[in-house]
Amino acid sequence: MAVAAALPRRDELAQEQTWNLQSIYADNDQWEADFQEVAALLPDLAALAGTLAASGAALLHGLQLRDAADLILGRLHAYAHMRRDENTADPFYQAFDERCTSLWARMAAATAFFAPEVLQIDDAMFERFMQTTDGLAIYRFYLEDLRRQRDHVRSTEVEAVLAQASEATRAPNTIFSMLNDADLKFPTIKDEEGNPVELTKGRYILFLESKDRRVRHDAFEGVYGSYTALRNTIGATLSGSIRRDIFDAQVHGYGSSVEAALDPDAIPLAVYHNLVDTVNRNLDLLHRYTRIRKTTLGLDQLHMYDMYVPLTPGKARRVDYDEARVTVQAALTPLGVEYGAILHNGLYRDRWVDVPENQGKRGGAYSSGSYATQPFILMNWQDSINSMYTLAHELGHSMHSFYTRKAQPYVYGSYTIFVAEVASTCNEALLTAHLLATTTDRDLKLEILNQQIDEFRGTLFRQTMFAEFELETHRRAEAGEALTTELLSEIYRELVTRYQGPDVVIDDQIALEWARIPHFYNAFYVYKYATGIAAATALSRQILDEGQPAVDRYLHFLQGGSSQTSIDLLRGAGVDMTTPTPVEQALQGFGELLDQFEGLLKR
Numbered sequence: 038m039a040v041a042a043a044l045p046r047r048d049e050l051a052q053e054q055t056w057n058l059q060s061i062y063a064d065n066d067q068w069e070a071d072f073q074e075v076a077a078l079l080p081d082l083a084a085l086a087g088t089l090a091a092s093g094a095a096l097l098h099g100l101q102l103r104d105a106a107d108l109i110l111g112r113l114h115a116y117a118h119m120r121r122d123e124n125t126a127d128p129f130y131q132a133f134d135e136r137c138t139s140l141w142a143r144m145a146a147a148t149a150f151f152a153p154e155v156l157q158i159d160d161a162m163f164e165r166f167m168q169t170t171d172g173l174a175i176y177r178f179y180l181e182d183l184r185r186q187r188d189h190v191r192s193t194e195v196e197a198v199l200a201q202a203s204e205a206t207r208a209p210n211t212i213f214s215m216l217n218d219a220d221l222k223f224p225t226i227k228d229e230e231g232n233p234v235e236l237t238k239g240r241y242i243l244f245l246e247s248k249d250r251r252v253r254h255d256a257f258e259g260v261y262g263s264y265t266a267l268r269n270t271i272g273a274t275l276s277g278s279i280r281r282d283i284f285d286a287q288v289h290g291y292g293s294s295v296e297a298a299l300d301p302d303a304i305p306l307a308v309y310h311n312l313v314d315t316v317n318r319n320l321d322l323l324h325r326y327t328r329i330r331k332t333t334l335g336l337d338q339l340h341m342y343d344m345y346v347p348l349t350p351g352k353a354r355r356v357d358y359d360e361a362r363v364t365v366q367a368a369l370t371p372l373g374v375e376y377g378a379i380l381h382n383g384l385y386r387d388r389w390v391d392v393p394e395n396q397g398k399r400g401g402a403y404s405s406g407s408y409a410t411q412p413f414i415l416m417n418w419q420d421s422i423n424s425m426y427t428l429a430h431e432l433g434h435s436m437h438s439f440y441t442r443k444a445q446p447y448v449y450g451s452y453t454i455f456v457a458e459v460a461s462t463c464n465e466a467l468l469t470a471h472l473l474a475t476t477t478d479r480d481l482k483l484e485i486l487n488q489q490i491d492e493f494r495g496t497l498f499r500q501t502m503f504a505e506f507e508l509e510t511h512r513r514a515e516a517g518e519a520l521t522t523e524l525l526s527e528i529y530r531e532l533v534t535r536y537q538g539p540d541v542v543i544d545d546q547i548a549l550e551w552a553r554i555p556h557f558y559n560a561f562y563v564y565k566y567a568t569g570i571a572a573a574t575a576l577s578r579q580i581l582d583e584g585q586p587a588v589d590r591y592l593h594f595l596q597g598g599s600s601q602t603s604i605d606l607l608r609g610a611g612v613d614m615t616t617p618t619p620v621e622q623a624l625q626g627f628g629e630l631l632d633q634f635e636g637l638l639k640r
Contacts, residue, residue: 043235044396047124054358056413057388061116068116068133071109075140078106083147086193089154090162093170096155100176103148104447110144111407113137119405122415124397125218138204138211145200150193155183178600179448186300189289199288209278210558216267216274217555218399223263226255236260238400239417245345246353246421257342261546264553271552272522279514282560294511298561302453303602308614312567313508315620316501322628323498324538326490329635331540339540341533341547345491348634349483358392358418361425365432368471369464371580373588379439380432383412389435390414390428401555402427404434404461408450412438422488429468433461437595444596454562455603458569459576459610460595465492466577479637486634493627496570497620502536504564506551511560525551571619572612574626579611587611 062068085099117133124130158166163180167173183190190196223236229249236244236259244256264271279294286297296306331339333348347353356364362384370377383389394417406412412435418424437460442450472485509528514520530548537543556563579587594610604614612619 044237044394044398047395047397050393050395053388054392055388056119056391056415057411058116058119058413060387061112061410065133068113071113072136072140075106075109075113075144078102079143079147082106082144086150087154089151090158093166093173096158096166097170097173097176099151100448101172103151106144108407108409108447110137110140112409114141115405115407115410115413119391119413119415122399123391124395125215125399126397138207142200142204145203146197149197149200152183152190153193153196155180156187156190175446176448182303182602185303189291189297189300191289195288199285206281206284209274209281213271213274213278213555213558216271217553219397221263221267224259226252226259228252237394239394239398239419242345242423243419243421245342246347246423248346248352250343250346253342253346254340257544257546260553261549264549265546268522268549268552272520272525275525275551275557276514276520278558279511279520279560282511283515293515295508295561302455303604304455305604305615308568308604309504309508309561309564311617312501312564312571312620313505315617315624316498316567319621319624320498320536320538322624322631323494323536324540325628326494326631327538327540329631333638338542340542341537341544344541347484347487348638349487350480354422354481354484355420356422356425357420358424358428361428364425364472365429365464365468368429368468369432371467371584371588373592376436376592380436383432383435383439387411390416390431392416392418394418402431404431404438406435406438408442408447412436422484426465426468426488426492429464430461433464436460436464440592440595441598445598445600449598449600452598453603455565455568456594456606458566459572459607462496462566462570462573463577463580463591465489466573467580470577470581479640483634483637486630486637490627490630490634493570493623493630497567497623497627498536500563500566502532503554503556504561504567506532507557507560507563568614568620571623572607572610572614574623575612575619576610 062071082099082102085095085102088095089099090096114134114137117130117137120130121127121134163184167177191199223238225233226236226244228234229247229252234240236256241256241260245253247253247256282294282297286292286294289297291297291300295309299306299309327339330344330348334343334346336343366377366380366384369380389412391414398417399415400417402414402416404412404414414428414431414435416424416428416431434457437452437457441452469485469489473482476482476485506529509532510520510525513524513528518524526548529551530543533547533550534543551557576587576591580591590610594606597606597609601609607614
């Protein structure tokens, strides 16, 4: 395994391999000036309390002033958190990010009266405001959606207190982030050649993909040994995060935490439960996969550290970043010339992507930015097909953001997480179709199918298991149970056992996997990955089968932002997520991939 024994420092990276944060602020003084500008606007915003229902003009003025401050704050936060993520051990940009968090809380407190005052406007007066005030019509959907939630908005005084408390109640998230990204240390292990190599979060999956079972075992033991040492602290942080979710739900009059999480996006509870129920009815497909894995690897016992090693003969194909961005762009040509030109500029001229792993860099990958900036992508590149798929995935997010911000005014210039994973996963599906269509090499086809099967397994099955974990832990806490580390591990182990099936040895350490998952601190988020792959599977097939009509619908969807509900945006693109059908079709597609894979293995 050709990896460096030590990671490079940030200042050792080539500029073209890093994102262009100077396009946001040329220097920290500009950031500071914007910070002070937003801080100066807060008293003006707070002074509007009691005026919004006076007239349509007063309402419009308040909304526009709030949007102006919010737009700058979004730019401030984008710069601060990405600078922090370049090196999470750097206290300078930690302070920037913490100041932004504090400013968000102050902004929320200063504008906490907005929702209650808008909801005080009776229907007749609201319609009169809309009809007689030039410029207010653009806010119609936003205001009507806010009024839909009127039963869950508290008084101005209560909302102000809750906003002021938000900085403190985010402590579990902050503590976990610092533990996980800055303080947690992993041991050094030996690679296939016996050389000592630093174990990192970015390299962990790479080690689990090793053909050398000893390397896989040592990486597994090394990671979980580190988390085991902090299990009680992390258990307390997750329990605190769940208690905060319950508090927020109860204080806003929701029947459960999951209802509170879904309602702001107008997602029916049936969507969540359809997903969990449909996947559970089809766990035999996942069990079939684990049998294939056990047989193909020739193992008497299939352990959890054997779940990522590729099932393909020979060495995994290495793909460097330059090859990956050429391949991804070629795969996305069905989306049109304009899409391709924007993508090319982002990958080359505008430096959207921060490519290599470096000392202290935040793990994983994401797409970020704000309405007032270009998109940005954080990677921790490993020369693998998996990294190429991650690049395609994050580019889906970034292109969605680009199209939305170009087409929508600020009030609708973002999109819900529910639809965000559709664009990213659609890109992955198009990449798979391209790779399978452009190679006749059996081993490469097997590797691509292996990649896509693992994507389905990791997204549709694994994220649904995570969603079930969140549902159960919140249910237990809502029923008054204490969420001890032991209980969290017991719940998690039962889920892993049920999902993986009888052909997998459930190693004791895997019961602590919940301690590694950052998404659990943003509750009822992960189910959207699973619904996203279901919708994306349907849309990618439409794009490839129908051509331009489906492309037009898809690009219109990307431009929609938050100008409609997520469910309606997807209906317009050609997918109805209120039914089990998209999930069932995605599971059928998973079965077809297994058929193709087994067929090639027998050749």
